[in-house]
Amino acid sequence: MTDKHTGRCFCGSVEVEVSGAPEAMGYCHCSSCRSWSAGPVNAFTLWQPQNVQVTKGAEHVGRFMKNPTSGRQFCKKCGGHIMTDHPTFGLVDVYAATIPSLPFTPGVHVNYTETVLRMKDGLPKMKDFPAELGGSGEALPE
Template identity: 65%
Template sequence: MSSNQHTGQCFCGAVEVTVSGAPFAMGYCHCKDCRAWSAGPVNAFTLWKQDEVKVTKGAEQLANFALTDASQRKYCKQCGGHVMSVHPGGDFTDVYAAILPTLEFEPGIHVNYESAVLRIKDGLPKMKDFPAEMGGSGETLPE
């Protein structure tokens, strides 16, 4: 595997995903949907163009949950392990940072920080919602 490819898997290993290249964004989401889905106070994301993400094992074990049209959350039918969220309208996929052990996670931003339940003082920009180029207000909040 080349250094610009990373492979991750669900909790039991039945589903495997390989990403190629580099994510175009990495950071933390604080929205209530991501918090509920991840069962944590914050969700670490890596965003990839859809053609850079391939299910390389266990595609038949991937199930889909869509609360809204904006996200198709993918998880393993066997173990329930969360793998990724496909965002059809944005033509990108969020492969959860926690399942990519060889990717050096270098967060650059916090999104939906207005909804944060865990305040993080790390010097990164804290967006009220999303950057303007992603359809958000572009407004930043203090740490």
């Protein structure tokens, strides 16, 4: 895997670069992520904030904070979703689809109690979040 990957919003006005390796990759099934992504599940890649940088179009980045745990960022020109800052985790979620050159290798499902799309893939299914991120750490059956 290369050390850096560049992603873009839908129209290409905003570019983001990630470097190093993500802390985790997986799927979120919570209702907020489903609504924001307009899909039954959201694929995430979590990064240390210092490893995520907007390299083009910072003036076009809009922000929406529905709650204190998720500061969602999008392109104000096209509405394309870019990333979510998770201050309580100390991590940034750059949506997997935003950085297509990064090989997506999910390791976990989070908030699986809220799922609307059962996925039988052998990955751990967490009730909410891992304990180290403030969740219960409880795993659910596939």
